[in-house]
Amino acid sequence: MTQTPMLDAVALAHLETWQGKSETLHDSITAASLAALSATLDRDDPAPAPGTAVPPLWHWLYFLPHARASEIGPxxxxxxxxxxxxxxxxxxxxxxxxxxxxxxxxxxVGQEVQRQSTIESVKHKAGRTGELLFVLVEHRFSNANGLALTEEHDIVYRSAAQPGEAAPAPQKSPLAGQAAWSRAIVPDDVLLFRYSALTFNGHRIHYDRKYVTEVEGYPGLIVHGPLIATLLLDLLRRQLPQAQVTRFEFRAVRPTFDLHPFSVHGRPSPDGKTVELWAQDHEGWLTMQGQATLA
Incomplete structure (x- = not known):
């Protein structure tokens, strides 16, 4: 069945006016958030103290949205x-x-940090399963010493699932069977709840089984994409605890649900300068792939 487009030329032109919009926020790097995520990931880290560096991707614990209850959508x-x-x-x-x-x-820990965010682009696409809108946001994090981190964040908005809609064909990782490191993850309700709480993420797809299955049409609770990305770099840190990550890029390929364990894998390049990282579900299908560059 062909879906009626929700975004006509007028609506799309209105959304495109958000391109170039920016905002600047401030936050403090606190120890409590780092200690809580360390416990959530089952790590045996020393207690964070002033001067403790924020591990790669753990900056997602800060600059959290604080919308009032009356401003929350369905x-x-x-x-x-x-x-x-x-x-x-x-x-x-x-x-x-x-x-x-x-x-x-x-x-x-102990720093006051500024985040400047800019909407770089808003792009529309009509896909096989309906409309898609891609929003690219750039975040620039600065402390008293200047720019510390630059992040490009890809957000995709999709049409509602249609009855009988076929899921995209799954794919295997090009490096399947070639991992140097692997770790199994059990995405139970406690893990998903703790990560949602730490990131103040009220999105119901991560904890409300009735909503995610009956309204959004998924088979189970969805494991947070940022959590999976964090687990990829956590695997690298467990294997190379002294490594310094200078760049990381990742792409979500397929949703991961809480119905089965999944796994994260890594393989360093022969020269040790990069590490290929990927996640796969219980059937071996690729769910996320990434690459880390080391100093």
């Missing part, structure tokens, strides 16, 4: 509009990103 996210465009497509996902750290100027 999916648990803040109602659309404001900084992000008010996209009417109902399904919103974190599709991937690219990050660059200045290892000589790390974010550290």
């Amino acid at each position: 999916d648990g996210h803040p109602r659309r509009g404001g900084f992000l465009p008010p996209v009417p497509l109902p399904r919103r996902m974190w599709a991937g990103g690219r990050l660059h750290w200045d290892v000589g100027n790390p974010l550290q």
Whole structure:
């Protein structure tokens, strides 16, 4: 059945006016958030103290949205509009990103940090399963010493699932069977709840089984994309604890559900300068792929 487009030329032109919009926020790097994520990931880290560096991707514990309860939409996210465009497509996902750290100027506990965010682009596409809208946001994190981290964040909005809609064909990782490191992850309700709580993420797809299955049409709770990306770099840190990550890019390929364990894998390049990282579900299908560059 052909879906009626929700985004005509007028609506799309309105959304495109968000391109170039920016906002600047400030936050403090606190120890409590780092200690809580360390416990959530089952790590045996020393207690963070002033000067402790924020591990790669753990900056997602800061600059959290604090929408009032009356401003929350039916999916648990803040109602659309404001900084992000008010996209009417109902399904919103974190599709991937690219990050660059200045290892000589790390974010550290005790610092006051500024984040400048800019909407770089708003792009529409009609896909096989309906409309898609891609929003690219750039975040620049600075401390008293200057720019510490640059992040490009890919957000994709999708049409609602249709009855009988076929899922995209799964794919295997090009490096399947070639991992040097592997770790099994059990995405139980406690893990998903703790990560949602730490990131103040009210999106119901991560904890409300009735909503995610009956409204958004998924078979189970969805494991957070940022959590999977964090687990990829956590695998690298467990194997190479002294390594300094300067760049990381990742792409979500397929949703991961809480119905079965999944696994994260890594393989360093022969010269040790990069590490290929990927996640796969219980059937071996690729769910996320990424590459880390080391100093």
